[in-house]
Amino acid sequence: MLATTEKKQSLEQEREWIQAAQNRAEDFEPLFNRYHDMIFHYCLRRTWNEQLARDLTANTFLKALENIKRYYWQGTAFSSWLYRIAINEINQNYRKIKRMVPLSLQKKMDLPDEKQPDSDLLAEEEMKKQRDQIQRVHAVLLRLNSKYQAVLSLRYFENKSMKEISEILNIPENTVKTRIRRGLITLKKRL
Amino acid sequence: MSEFNDIEELLRNDNLPHRYDTGHMRHLNWQRVLQEHRQRRQLPFLFRIPPWIWSLASIMLIIVCIFIFMLLK
Numbered sequence: 001m002l003a004t005t006e007k008k009q010s011l012e013q014e015r016e017w018i019q020a021a022q023n024r025a026e027d028f029e030p031l032f033n034r035y036h037d038m039i040f041h042y043c044l045r046r047t048w049n050e051q052l053a054r055d056l057t058a059n060t061f062l063k064a065l066e067n068i069k070r071y072y073w074q075g076t077a078f079s080s081w082l083y084r085i086a087i088n089e090i091n092q093n094y095r096k097i098k099r100m101v102p103l104s105l106q107k108k109m110d111l112p113d114e115k116q117p118d119s120d121l122l123a124e125e126e127m128k129k130q131r132d133q134i135q136r137v138h139a140v141l142l143r144l145n146s147k148y149q150a151v152l153s154l155r156y157f158e159n160k161s162m163k164e165i166s167e168i169l170n171i172p173e174n175t176v177k178t179r180i181r182r183g184l185i186t187l188k189k190r191l
Numbered sequence: 192m193s194e195f196n197d198i199e200e201l202l203r204n205d206n207l208p209h210r211y212d213t214g215h216m217r218h219l220n221w222q223r224v225l226q227e228h229r230q231r232r233q234l235p236f237l238f239r240i241p242p243w244i245w246s247l248a249s250i251m252l253i254i255v256c257i258f259i260f261m262l263l264k
Binding site: 032065130133137141 | 195198199201202203204213216217220221223224225227228229231
């Protein structure tokens, strides 16, 4: 009950922020602060390149700021709208990202630490194995078709529900399920 | 999707780097967004016209040219 009230208040506040931003660009800042990290982390997961993720994040918000007058409340959450812009930005830079992936992946992966003082040799080996597996999954994931990458990253990295993904990508829920399944099948085949 | 449990687990287990100073980056990015937005607003009118309007205008111009050509023929 309390959570519902808080969520309602938060949505109400967000609506006020949107209205303010529609009148004055400087008033976009609270919305920017609320969603910056979310979009940056999403871009980072899709690119594994910090500089590129920063640029994509900045472009996403720039496009959002330029088009905020056209955004109107229609049941679509503001965060979903931002995700959609970010995905479009990523798709536009898809070739560039694909080219940059192999190098950046090795440098930027944040995996369990190699040196664990308390762990025994077996645990260390297990960890190394897990790290290699994660790295391999990522390398394959970043080479998948962009439409599969988009659904898989929203589902497993951002923990979005099927309904939310369908709202973000503006596609039916069944298509989301099919894309997730096909994406996972391709991942499994290539691993 | 039980057949994909292992891959799903791997995807979920993957952690993002936490070393990013998002606070500072957020501030820098906000300045950048605001500055670029102001610069774009200052562009001459012709540069601010979206590409689809240019495409539409070109198509219209071609149609008008064809129409004039037909009239003159």
